[in-house]
Amino acid sequence: MNKILISLNTFALILLFLSFTFSIFSITTLKVDEIQPIKVNFFELIDIAEPPNRVSVVKPKENINEADLIKTQESNGVKNASGLEKYKINKPDIKKELSKIKLSKEREAIIKISAIIQDKISSVWIKPNSLSKILVAKVLINLAPSGEVLNFEMVEPSKNIVFDESVLIAINKMSFFEEVLGLERKLFESNFRNFKLVFKSSGEIE
């Protein structure tokens, strides 16, 4: 039994290592056709000009790293672009840059629509007062290209009945996300056909 566990363990570690290296690799060299999984986090989108008049500080957690990554990625792009004048221009470089620009535009569109969805859900979600509990519930949403919600499923409940129920009520109130209508079909299929809403309660009094 132990041996099985150990081998499982090493297998998992190797997998972990591989996935890490792969993820680092995939961030540095972007290809046009590859769609990155995107996490749209709250703090990226929230209006900063809304300082709560309390002393509390909510920790942005690891999500900020991703936001930073996006920024550094973009700034790298700019640097390379200005560097073009100094160096000999070769075709693959231009292709790379174009693909980056295209990708960042796609990314922008996705983030924009995500922000609208986030806002819409926030405006109907009556969040229960959960005090010191940190709760997370994930819901998988299935959209039609028209933006209609075809189906939804709570894939990871928080196990707090009231919290889960409040999430379900909020989603029940949403029947359309018509914002996706303007999206390119490919972008829709790869991002909004199925997506997850991650409901979080930080445990702070908000």
Place this chain on the structure above:
Amino acid sequence: MEPFGIFILAAICQFYSCAQNVSDSVERMQYASVAGEEYLEGEKIETNLDDKVYFDFDKSTLDASDKNLLEDYLPAIRKAKIVRLEGHCDERGTREYNLALGERRALEVRDFLIIKGISGKKIRVVSFGEERPIKNASNEKAWAENRRVEISLY
């Protein structure tokens, strides 16, 4: 006046003893010695002196002018049988804390009087915290007037 001395003694014992329980006998003795108003025998002696000492917010220290005021009071205090010191606070902050703070202020005055040779036996200390303001208003002037120790002689 004897029981009061016992009280102080017992209190000191209590203060320094590591024992965490207070025996019943001590309890009764001490209580008997501080039964409130009833030990204020005799008529109140009226003086034409200023009978209030004032304090800063959340402070119980006496400044030079307070000490002068108390110095002026000393002859009258020496003649009196009982000196009653009543500590008060302003409305800011919490009530129970202010009750303790009022007591602190009255004790500060008591300690000064003892240094000046007044017998601790004839000094009675009570605190009303923020429960008995002179001025019932919420401004700096009222607060300053309410942070006080009142001296009365019997």
Place this chain on the structure above:
Amino acid sequence: MRSFILILLSSNMFSLLEIEIIKGSDNLSKVAFVPFGIEENLDENYGLQISTQIEKNMLLFGEFENLDKAEMLSFPSSEEDFYYRDWKIMGVDYSVIGKINSINMLGNLNISYSLFNINRRIKILEGEIIGRENNIEGIAKIISNRIYEKITGLKGIFDTKLAYIVNSDAETFQMCISDIDGKNEQILFTSAAPIMSPDWSPDRKKIAYVSFENGLAEIFIQDLASGERESIQALGMTNSAPVWSPDGKSLALVVSFSGNPDIFSYSINNKRLVRLTNHYGIDTEPSWSPDSKKIIFTSDRSGSPQLYEINTQSKRKKRLTRDGNYNARGRYFPDGKSIFFVHGNDGNFQIATKKLSSRFIETLTSTSLDESPTISPNGNIIIYATKDGSKGYLGGITLDGKSRFSLPVKNGSVREPAWSP
């Protein structure tokens, strides 16, 4: 480990977009309180009376919004007549319906009621209750509690009471209790000298408080049923700030020997005092943690009033607050993980909370002389004393910050609210 692999696989294989939702709506849940139906040959008034009473209770602390009766499209009293679309269209989240089925010779009403979740299109509560016709209020409280529990997941609080001190003039101090909606006020004790610090015993049968009737602070325990009062005569110059332990067997209190206030625990049965703190600074305002293992207290040992907690067994002390120069009268939340207290900031004294695990203080109130906060037994609402000019009144706030309210004004200054268990 297996689940870990699954997560890895799933994140690599289906790289799904994830949208994080942290902020909730500022809106309140909208509840429709449909007038209860009546079986034939019964007094029609009962139906409206009971639904109105439930509505009043539920709206008491501003936790919900209601649908006006004039806007209702139908008045169902049983599930057969209930159509979700009638309520969905009005933006209702929950509907309460009910019916008075019968009344017997003894004047007992038989009432059934249901609660519907409109968005989820399900009935989430159904019940039946029998009560006397002259106790509509009591029946409504029970139904309100059950509805509240179902919607919020928190314990209903409509049968709780509030104790408070009323100071109508310099020579009149009264200790009063009333139902949480302000009804049925009772004066427990009147005195010409100040009364302070009321605190309910966990069984709601007694109240401990401080009275100056004998010229200095003295702790009394008053039995609510008999009205009997007993001084606990705990020695020292000043006895103050009594707070019942969760098991009701002891009081945490402050005894000041020769002017040095310290925290003691006093066992009510054998009248034994156990010293908990021993410091030349002011130690006061004790309160027990819900598990009775710790006591929070205020001490000025650092130079300004700050909150500390002491383990009642090991006597180990820990400082809880560091920000600001006035943090006092702390109390634990019912879950024991956070505290609420009075926080002084730039000369303003406001009600604040802090998680024990974090150092950040959150201010809840915005008036400047707020004190004596007391929390609802379900941990969702804080009532506190504040001032408007020289007159004291009671204010309240729900912990999600969505609702702020003030309690009906009384003749005289009201202060030191204490929410019953």
